[in-house]
Amino acid sequence: MTSTTLAERLRELKNSSTQCKFGEILQTMDDECKDLVKQIISLPQDEPGAVSNVNLVLTLREEGFDIGRSTVSEHRRKVCACYKNGGTK
Numbered sequence: 654m655t656s657t658t659l660a661e662r663l664r665e666l667k668n669s670s671t672q673c674k675f676g677e678i679l680q681t682m683d684d685e686c687k688d689l690v691k692q693i694i695s696l697p698q699d700e701p702g703a704v705s706n707v708n709l710v711l712t713l714r715e716e717g718f719d720i721g722r723s724t725v726s727e728h729r730r731k732v733c734a735c736y737k738n739g740g741t742k
């Protein structure tokens with residue numbers, strides 16, 4: 654392993670840690686969808702009337718987004734990469 658490769662890898666690691674997969678997918682959506690998703694996940698899953706992670710994932714998957722339930726769950730509970738380093742996304 655050369656030092657160049659290590660630097661590249663570390664840079665990649667650094668960049669990838671700012672956002673989880675769900676955050677990345679959110680960035681690709683148009684503003685209306687982004688807004689709706691944010692509204693959905695702003696309500697904890699166990700609140701009455703909240704959309705479950707399962708239904709959200711199924712809907713996104715039907716639209717071709719490659720996302721898993723644990724990714725959505727972590728983002729919703731704000732324990733994903735987006736919320737590390739004091740991020741506010």
Ligand SMILES: [Zn+2]
Pocket residue numbers: 672673674675676727728733734735736
């Ligand atoms: Zn996230």
